[in-house]
Amino acid sequence: MKEELFVSGRNIPNIDPYLNIWHWQIPLYLFLGGLAAGILFFAGYFVVRGKEKEMPATVKWATIIAPIALIIGLGALFWDLTHKLYFWQLYTTIRFTSPMSWGAWTLMAITPLSILWVASYMKEMFPRWDWKFDILNQFEAWIIKNRLPFAWIMMILSIILGVYTGILLSAFNARPLWNTSILGPLFLVSGFSTGLATIMWVSKDEHERKVLARIDLIFIAIELFLITHLFMGFLAGTAVATEAAQLFLGGDFTVSFWVYVVILGLILPATLEILEMFRFHIPKWLPPFLILFGGLMLRFVMVEAGQITRFLY
Amino acid sequence: MRYAMAIDTNKCVGCSDCVVACQTENNVPHGYCRDWIVESVSGTYPNLDLEFRSERCNHCDNAPCVRCCPTGASHIEQGGIVVVNHDECIGCGACIQSCPYDARYPHPDGFVDKCTFCIHRVEKGQNPACVDVCPTSCLHFGDLDDPKSDVSMAIKDRSWKVLAPEAGTKPQLYFLT
Ligand code: SF4
Ligand code: SF4
Numbered sequence: 001m002k003e004e005l006f007v008s009g010r011n012i013p014n015i016d017p018y019l020n021i022w023h024w025q026i027p028l029y030l031f032l033g034g035l036a037a038g039i040l041f042f043a044g045y046f047v048v049r050g051k052e053k054e055m056p057a058t059v060k061w062a063t064i065i066a067p068i069a070l071i072i073g074l075g076a077l078f079w080d081l082t083h084k085l086y087f088w089q090l091y092t093t094i095r096f097t098s099p100m101s102w103g104a105w106t107l108m109a110i111t112p113l114s115i116l117w118v119a120s121y122m123k124e125m126f127p128r129w130d131w132k133f134d135i136l137n138q139f140e141a142w143i144i145k146n147r148l149p150f151a152w153i154m155m156i157l158s159i160i161l162g163v164y165t166g167i168l169l170s171a172f173n174a175r176p177l178w179n180t181s182i183l184g185p186l187f188l189v190s191g192f193s194t195g196l197a198t199i200m201w202v203s204k205d206e207h208e209r210k211v212l213a214r215i216d217l218i219f220i221a222i223e224l225f226l227i228t229h230l231f232m233g234f235l236a237g238t239a240v241a242t243e244a245a246q247l248f249l250g251g252d253f254t255v256s257f258w259v260y261v262v263i264l265g266l267i268l269p270a271t272l273e274i275l276e277m278f279r280f281h282i283p284k285w286l287p288p289f290l291i292l293f294g295g296l297m298l299r300f301v302m303v304e305a306g307q308i309t310r311f312l313y
Numbered sequence: 314m315r316y317a318m319a320i321d322t323n324k325c326v327g328c329s330d331c332v333v334a335c336q337t338e339n340n341v342p343h344g345y346c347r348d349w350i351v352e353s354v355s356g357t358y359p360n361l362d363l364e365f366r367s368e369r370c371n372h373c374d375n376a377p378c379v380r381c382c383p384t385g386a387s388h389i390e391q392g393g394i395v396v397v398n399h400d401e402c403i404g405c406g407a408c409i410q411s412c413p414y415d416a417r418y419p420h421p422d423g424f425v426d427k428c429t430f431c432i433h434r435v436e437k438g439q440n441p442a443c444v445d446v447c448p449t450s451c452l453h454f455g456d457l458d459d460p461k462s463d464v465s466m467a468i469k470d471r472s473w474k475v476l477a478p479e480a481g482t483k484p485q486l487y488f489l490t
Pocket of ligand 1: 369370371372373376377378379395411412413414415416417427482
């Protein structure tokens with residue numbers, strides 16, 4: 001038997017009996033960041049591939065959601081800070097050892113970029129749109145001329161953003177559930193998949209949706225593969241890691257993880273997408289809805305459960 | 314220079330004087346603390362083992378809290394003391410997540426706070442408040458690089474352990490066993 005008691009002093013709110021410093025805002029922020037990264041990546045990708053005409057929702061319409069998601073996400077992050085008035089301190093330095101720091105800078109770069117991207121398609125989307133000022137028209141022309149380099153920068157930044165949403169957690173060695181290098185790729189792939197789901201939801205074009213669904217199936221497969229590896233890693237790990245994995249293998253988060261994330265969020269939408277390929281009639285909104293729900297749950301479960309895990313001493 | 318602390322778990326009686334001394338010295342808000350006592354019982358009756366530990370920030374040599382801080386508010390002062398600059402802290406909580414010892418807490422005023430080894434006293438050549446007040450003299454503070462310091466003498470001929478060395482943080486609280 002081993003029993004540890006706090007004799008005095010430790011009854012600190014949000015830390016005892018277990019850590020609960022990050023609330024719903026952080027998983028929401030990670031979800032929206034991943035989603036925006038996915039949308040922007042594929043917008044850039046199809047421009048680079050020269051398929052602008054074939055993929056109107058991917059390149060134009062859905063990108064309107066990206067800056068909105070990013071701004072709501074940043075708002076959520078800001079909300080969860082406890083010393084809000086000092087927020088600007090984030091942007092007085094760049095600290096490469098802190099994912100929070102370079103993530104904040106990445107967001108600072110990609111948010112305006114995504115707004116410019118949408119702005120450059122305004123006239124195509126709304127033919128009667130008018131920028132009113134000449135200088136804005138000239139600026140727009142310049143962006144349109146340089147769309148290709150823009151697309152490349154956006155793709156690179158969105159990969160960084162997508163990985164960051166996972167690395168933000170995995171950099172914490174003190175929380176064994178997070179401290180695995182699989183989390184970066186897992187959140188990247190999951191973020192891209194939620195991005196694809198959003199575009200599919202927006203798209204009205206049969207062909208475009210088919211292309212997106214096919215890519216999405218590959219991403220879901222990779223996600224399932226990464227989740228398998230995540231657990232193989234935990235179970236082959238130290239006592240600290242196996243203990244952390246227990247939360248998902250019989251512990252408090254078993255149902256929410258396996259039912260909401262894996263079955264409802266990955267396996268079911270993948271099955272529906274496959275059925276759709278074989279011309280079964282599936283409501284258009286259902287697979288994207290399930291994918292978005294699964295992505296959101298993945299982040300909620302991971303953030304909540306990870307905070308409970310700790311070193312055993 | 315490397316400041317460190319040794320805690321004699323055989324002498325500590327768990328009276329919590331160090332906790333109260335710290336709260337008074339550092340104006341710690343009501344309901345919070347920078348140091349605390351853990352009573353650890355292990356074994357099977359009747360062969361039980363009891364250990365008291367006065368715990369606080371370990372002022373780690375390889376401090377993850379400093380690494381994860383996005384603003385540089387958490388930083389390392391002379392002698393390896395890890396300090397939070399309240400005016401730079403945004404309260405993001407990254408350092409709280411990164412500490413394997415849960416040594417930090419969010420101050421009700423917004424910034425994150427923790428043990429400073431009473432750096433304001435140490436700079437004047439005094440001991441941290443907890444060390445001076447301990448009735449059993451089980452806390453030893455000083456410079457590890459100085460073989461004559463209180464802490465160096467305390468750990469010289471005794472067996473000791475640090476908490477969760479596998480976390481890789483190189484903690485600087487030595488628990489004499
Ligand atoms: S004990 Fe925690 S707060 Fe103190 S230096 Fe180590 S990691 Fe940082
Ligand atoms: S809460 Fe403050 S001290 Fe801690 S990591 Fe964030 S900015 Fe740094």
